[in-house]
Amino acid sequence: MSQAELVLFLEASVRLGIPLALAALGETISERSGVINIGLEGSIIGGALGGALGALAFESAGLGVVTGAAAGVLAASVFAVFAVWLGADQIITGTAVTIGGLGMTGAIYQARFGVTGTELSLPTLAAVRVPLLADIPIVGSALFDQAPTAYLAYLLAPTLWYFLFHTPYGLELRAVGEAPDAAEAAGVRVLLVRLATTLFGGLLAGIAGAHLALAHAGTFAENMSAGKGFIAIAVVVLGRWNPVLVLLAALFFGAASALQFFLQALGLDLAYQIFLALPYLLTLAALAGWVGRARAPAALALPWESKR
Amino acid sequence: MADVQAQSVRSVGALESILTGAVAVALTLLTGAVLLLLGGFDPIAAGGAMIGGAFGGWNTFVSITLVRSIPLILTGLAVALAFRAGVWNIGAEGQLYAGAIAAVWVGIRGGALPAPLLVPAVLMSAGVAGALWALVPTLMHLRLGVGEVITTILMNFVGIYLAAYMVHGPLQEARGVFPQTGPIAEAARLPMLLPGSRLHWGFGVALLLAAALAVVVRRTRFGFELRAVGASPEAAAVSGRIDTSRVLLVSFLGSGAIAGLAGGVEISGLTHALYEDLSPGWGYTAIAVALLAGLNPAGVVVTGVLFGALQAGAGAMQRDAGIPAAWVGVVEALVILAVLAIDRIRRRAGALRAAGARGDE
Numbered sequence: 001m002s003q004a005e006l007v008l009f010l011e012a013s014v015r016l017g018i019p020l021a022l023a024a025l026g027e028t029i030s031e032r033s034g035v036i037n038i039g040l041e042g043s044i045i046g047g048a049l050g051g052a053l054g055a056l057a058f059e060s061a062g063l064g065v066v067t068g069a070a071a072g073v074l075a076a077s078v079f080a081v082f083a084v085w086l087g088a089d090q091i092i093t094g095t096a097v098t099i100g101g102l103g104m105t106g107a108i109y110q111a112r113f114g115v116t117g118t119e120l121s122l123p124t125l126a127a128v129r130v131p132l133l134a135d136i137p138i139v140g141s142a143l144f145d146q147a148p149t150a151y152l153a154y155l156l157a158p159t160l161w162y163f164l165f166h167t168p169y170g171l172e173l174r175a176v177g178e179a180p181d182a183a184e185a186a187g188v189r190v191l192l193v194r195l196a197t198t199l200f201g202g203l204l205a206g207i208a209g210a211h212l213a214l215a216h217a218g219t220f221a222e223n224m225s226a227g228k229g230f231i232a233i234a235v236v237v238l239g240r241w242n243p244v245l246v247l248l249a250a251l252f253f254g255a256a257s258a259l260q261f262f263l264q265a266l267g268l269d270l271a272y273q274i275f276l277a278l279p280y281l282l283t284l285a286a287l288a289g290w291v292g293r294a295r296a297p298a299a300l301a302l303p304w305e306s307k308r
Numbered sequence: 309m310a311d312v313q314a315q316s317v318r319s320v321g322a323l324e325s326i327l328t329g330a331v332a333v334a335l336t337l338l339t340g341a342v343l344l345l346l347g348g349f350d351p352i353a354a355g356g357a358m359i360g361g362a363f364g365g366w367n368t369f370v371s372i373t374l375v376r377s378i379p380l381i382l383t384g385l386a387v388a389l390a391f392r393a394g395v396w397n398i399g400a401e402g403q404l405y406a407g408a409i410a411a412v413w414v415g416i417r418g419g420a421l422p423a424p425l426l427v428p429a430v431l432m433s434a435g436v437a438g439a440l441w442a443l444v445p446t447l448m449h450l451r452l453g454v455g456e457v458i459t460t461i462l463m464n465f466v467g468i469y470l471a472a473y474m475v476h477g478p479l480q481e482a483r484g485v486f487p488q489t490g491p492i493a494e495a496a497r498l499p500m501l502l503p504g505s506r507l508h509w510g511f512g513v514a515l516l517l518a519a520a521l522a523v524v525v526r527r528t529r530f531g532f533e534l535r536a537v538g539a540s541p542e543a544a545a546v547s548g549r550i551d552t553s554r555v556l557l558v559s560f561l562g563s564g565a566i567a568g569l570a571g572g573v574e575i576s577g578l579t580h581a582l583y584e585d586l587s588p589g590w591g592y593t594a595i596a597v598a599l600l601a602g603l604n605p606a607g608v609v610v611t612g613v614l615f616g617a618l619q620a621g622a623g624a625m626q627r628d629a630g631i632p633a634a635w636v637g638v639v640e641a642l643v644i645l646a647v648l649a650i651d652r653i654r655r656r657a658g659a660l661r662a663a664g665a666r667g668d669e
Contacts, residue, residue: 089648093644095592095644096596097641099593102637103636107632107637227464273473284462296455
């Protein structure tokens with residue numbers, strides 16, 4: 001790999017890793033409070049369509065990100081009503097939100113643009129070059145010549161880490177995820193915390209979806225989330241529920257996805273479909289190799305009811 | 309990842325699950341109608357078109373609806389078995405593809421064998437492949453403590469891409485033009501169940517398997533252990549008489565085998581070749597099928613046919629009422645949410661009644 005190819009590879013890694021990082025950072029917060037949201041995929045595809053429609057309506061990619069975020073929150077609120085408020089099973093509720101989100105966005109898209117799928121052309125989120133930092137050799141342009149959503153991920157990771165581990169609110173949030181009964185006894189409003197973290201997760205997943213439509217593709221396609229919500233959940237485990245490590249894990253996964261372009265360019269004679277499967281296989285291997293030493297929040301996925 | 313427990317999905321008696329199912333269907337129809345109205349569609353026309361497309365005439369019902377219900381019943385049984393044991397197998401989709409790949413391979417290579425040997429060989433290889441596909445998440449769960457929700461979903465993607473590789477690569481049809489395999493041997497094909505229709509013996513296989521599973525769950529020692537582990541793994545382990553790891557292993561692999569069989573039956577009975585997009589997400593729809601049936605094997609037959617009708621009617625709905633076929637996904641989600649809501653509300657009512665009887669509050 002020449003230096004130019006290496007730079008391209010790193011740029012692709014970051015570009016593919018950013019939507020995962022955004023979704024996984026939100027999921028980290030909700031899982032820390034005891035909520036595993038398998039419906040993240042529904043929020044991402046909702047964010048992609050919401051972002052596309054908003055960008056079209058307002059003729060602005062920036063406002064598209066806002067409407068995408070709103071659509072992500074909407075999908076997550078369905079999850080929150082059932083899995084948090086009613087206390088229904090989180091895995092099954094999340095599966096329903098994913099199936100429903102893919103169906104609903106597909107139906108809206110088909111109703112609006114026809115079944116044949118005329119190629120949508122959207123206003124795109126342009127890359128913003130950070131002065132000085134982008135001039136660092138090799139990694140500079142990969143990290144600092146990206147869409148603004150990338151910088152959101154860079155800022156969020158340390159901010160959320162500080163919030164979780166160094167503020168009283170973060171402590172309360174983690175208490176809700178480890179021992180909700182004890183947290184309630186100490187005066188924490190458990191359901192309210194879980195509601196807030198779930199909606200926050202939906203917000204970031206919605207932005208991730210808008211990023212897919214507006215920064216990557218410049219268009220919307222049915223099922224374009226392509227399992228990124230599930231990958232994001234695996235990324236949270238790989239990052240051991242620590243926002244900074246989660247960002248790194250998302251970039252690792254982005255690199256695994258970017259490999260497909262570059263191993264092919266290097267003339268490695270492996271089928272295209274095997275490259276597509278590679279990120280999933282690497283994630284499985286990483287989970288097998290390194291989760292043994294990490295521990296999930298104790299109350300993760302357990303429905304909780306107030307004891308008062 | 310945490311061991312996720314099957315707390316909220318109970319296996320219930322037949323009458324209770326029929327009642328729950330009926331209320332859930334009513335709730336789904338109501339919510340779906342409201343959503344369609346909001347979208348500017350005519351729900352009555354939609355319902356009429358759907359019913360016409362699914363039940364309009366004997367041949368439509370048998371050759372379209374029942375044929376579409378076969379993979380849904382089989383994957384529904386797979387999910388029901390796993391969920392009963394508290395195993396979150398979201399991986400029926402990948403296991404189905406693994407089964408389909410094995411079936412098509414055996415069906416093409418085993419052409420010299422007579423049908424009475426080759427058909428069982430095809431179906432058994434599909435089952436074994438499905439179980440092997442489930443073995444990876446099973447071992448990661450039991451040995452490494454990695455939760456099966458994510459691993460089964462990841463394996464789905466690997467399975468789908470493996471099938472795509474097969475139809476573009478090693479198993480591609482002889483001319484190398486289309487992304488599909490060549491046809492399996494005549495002797496590898498399931499015979500028709502009803503002459504003059506497209507309904508193949510896969511429907512019989514699904515019914516027999518549902519009956520067998522009903523007996524296993526109700527009447528055998530393993531069925532008892534399965535229900536005990538599903539209700540509370542800790543209590544089952546503490547009792548000391550149940551090897552929970554063995555129950556999880558058997559139900560997880562059994563679930564994978566049934567999902568794999570679904571892929572094999574589809575190849576052997578209907579398509580006779582493997583395509584890239586063989587399954588429109590049966591492995592996920594199966595979750596709605598199993599839940600609506602209250603995880604009862606006999607109920608899965610009924611709900612499988614119901615969802616088969618939904619998918620069969622979707623085309624007519626799009627053609628006659630202008631409602632996009634993707635709407636089916638929304639209906640599936642509404643069914644799942646309705647079942648969850650009914651279960652939660654009934655349980656809260658039960659808790660309140662119990663509190664009232666004790667004289668609390």
